[in-house]
Amino acid sequence: MENKCPFCGGKEGVWRGYRHNLSSVKRMRLCKSCGRKFTPDDGFLRMRFGKEDILYAVSLYRKGLSTSEVVKRMKRRGVSISRWTVILWWRKFGDYGKR
Ligand SMILES: [Zn+2]
Structure with a gap:
């Protein structure tokens, strides 16, 4: 640190x-x-994500990508997250847009 x-x-x-x-x-x-x-x-410190980033990650995961694949794709997008974050977002926002 x-x-x-x-x-x-x-x-x-x-x-x-x-x-x-x-x-x-x-x-x-x-x-x-x-x-x-x-x-x-x-x-x-830079763990502040836009709604777009979160929904993009969730949509990738919904498509069947593994958490580590999602992490890689997000990194390419300039967003650094952990696999655990993907799970958290999925739990929180996974239903988004389905209803
Ligand atoms: Zn000082």
Whole structure:
């Protein structure tokens, strides 16, 4: 995990509080050099997907592709997800558009 401050590059920091978003809770870090708060990049920072991306993944899975195939196709599209994410989306949005 990268704990370097994205603003000033300082490595000195303390854990300070949490940031909540729709899918998860992130720990916040307070930089000692510049005093700004940031969330260290643990690879999930860009886990914000558009409805289109989600529905595209779900439609691929519905077509019978395996989860790893869906992950590969999404990667080609510039969207990085895990196989577990495919399952979660399928459970959540699998019925979308069927009714
Ligand atoms: Zn800083």
